[in-house]
Amino acid sequence: MNPNAKRISYFEYLPNNEAFKEVVARRADVDLTRMVYAGPEADNWKQLAQTHVYQVTAARDDLPRQYFAEADLLARCPNLLAVSSNGAGYDTVDADACTAAGVLVVNQTGGNKEAVAEHVLGLMLCLCKRIMETDRYMRHTGGINRNAYMGTEIQGKTIGIVGLGNVGSRVAQICRAAFDMRVLAYDPYLTAEQCRERGAEKSELHDLMRQADYVSINCPRNKETLNLIDERCYGLMKPTAFFITTARGGIHNEAALAKALSEKRIAGAGLDVWDVEPPKPDDPLMKFENVVASPHTAGVTYESRWKMATFAAEQAIQILDGERPPRLINPEVWPAYARRFEAIMGRSVKDA
């Protein structure tokens, strides 16, 4: 190992190995090291202690707890400049602890917006046209009467988007431009004007739940959004409306959703994310015919993996070169980080 190398380390997998390595290979001074969860812990800690950029999965249920980028790990990683999430989410990272430790947190937001937005549209169409239900019936029961499976159309309906970031804005664009839908958005971080620029009308959460024919959750999981969609929210929805989430488990209350479905207060749900992933086959939500379930794969496409890996590798190299990364989650860390960068790398950052 080159003692002067700029080191990036990761466990098990990158968003796309080939794409990430292709970027890193252009730089002789950057060392990329793969660690394995089952490897000797002492070796992993030794590697992490020397690491400058820790490239980490955002999947809470994949990563062993001790390797979450939290205070304990940060205390053992004196050379760490940045924690870089594989995706848009960064649930395995304690951003406050990183800020306190002078460590940057960066993500790859935008890299999977097309994949997730297409998944949202696919769920909307599968639900309103009852496609999965008929597939199941035709394979398991037979003799289907098609008139019992009459669907509805999405054209001209109303969608309520919770969280109008990269993905939410793309969903808004698709629904408005192609299907003449009315688009409502709940996003407390955006003004009415900013929502309009992104193609939506600003709305309060409860108004959105009341008016929408489709509710799509596209916000990050954090203290503010945990349990945001609760029993009250489902109670406000139309009985003909569909609930869709491709964001993170925990934002919607699963027990309340199961209750709403069993009482037929809503028409169905498209669920890509779960409290505990992967969900078990006996999960109460799995018993409903009008649920379409996927295992957190909305953002997982060949194209998005490639984009995210390229984004991540390029951003990691920018950090190692002392540049300010484009997708910084905790900008308030910058002054403390700049001092640490100089102490660790022996030169100053380019944007102080």
Added chain:
Amino acid sequence: MTRKNSKRLAYFESWFHPVADEILARRPDIQPVRLEYAGDAEANWTAMAEAHGYQVSARTELRAPWFPGRSMLARCPNLLAVSSTGAGYDVVDVDACTEMGIIVVNQSGTNKEAVAEHALGMMLCVSKQMIQSDRALRRDRDWDRGGFTGREMRGKTVGVVGLGQIGTRTAELCGGLFRMRVLAYDPYLSAEEIRARGAEKAELADLLREADYVSVHCPRTAETLGMFGAAEFAAMKPTAYFVNTARGGIHDEPALADALKRGLIAGAGIDVFLDEPPPMDHPLLGLDNVIVSMHIAGITEEAREAMAAAAAEQWITIFDGKRAPRIVNPEAWPAYVARFEKILGFKVEDNA
């Protein structure tokens, strides 16, 4: 307006939506004659012999011997027009009608949104492996989510076979929403007409070779029956998807099943079958990379109302002696005009 109940309109069982009864009820001169498939055959034949119009059921619901072919039409000397439920009219022997001076009309355009949304939903569903993951999640834990890695539609190529109302809307959705390249195979349209509908004219062989998605939107006719067989599927990319929401029989079912089993194509979305509903041992129903639905693409609540209203309005136009807006066999017009006057006792406004 002529005398009460002087124009008899026969149909079996029901209209697709009660709006048709409401529209026709405004016209005392039109007498809707409701028949039942299980009813007395002799009484049904007597009613059909007296009928001036026949609103024919969709293939899925229609029963022998009530298919408007030569032998049935020979027993209906007063019949002036046959009207199909939706856009398709493959249950009608159009040539026989033309020879007998009977006009055939359809409801083309009324369910284009429904079918185009269904086709798009199927494309998204198969390319994101949504159906496979939903089945796996409900069944067991013996899967890895990386195995459900999907493909995005944005920027890919779609081949639309049949660029009528539905094909054009599908082209608009794919080209506009996802910046896809849209190829169209439609021997009845010039390159210029195809461009005006948002696509590039292609020969079938080129379309099959280049498309990432092939979506069928042509009628079932002598020309299109069996259009997709082993050679056509073999010409497609192994990463491509085949979607048919048009009619059963346009693709060869064993050949499609074989292509899917051998990985010659990546997946299929099939709404139409040779026999509907298909038996449970149908070869396509055993394949995991297929999503099936039971000829429901065009029967949303919105489309059924639009189809029924359009059919009822068109019957009023016909019985008022005006030229119907959606005549499939305009060559029948002169003979029809002569028969109309003889049978109903007043002249058609012949502005053809």
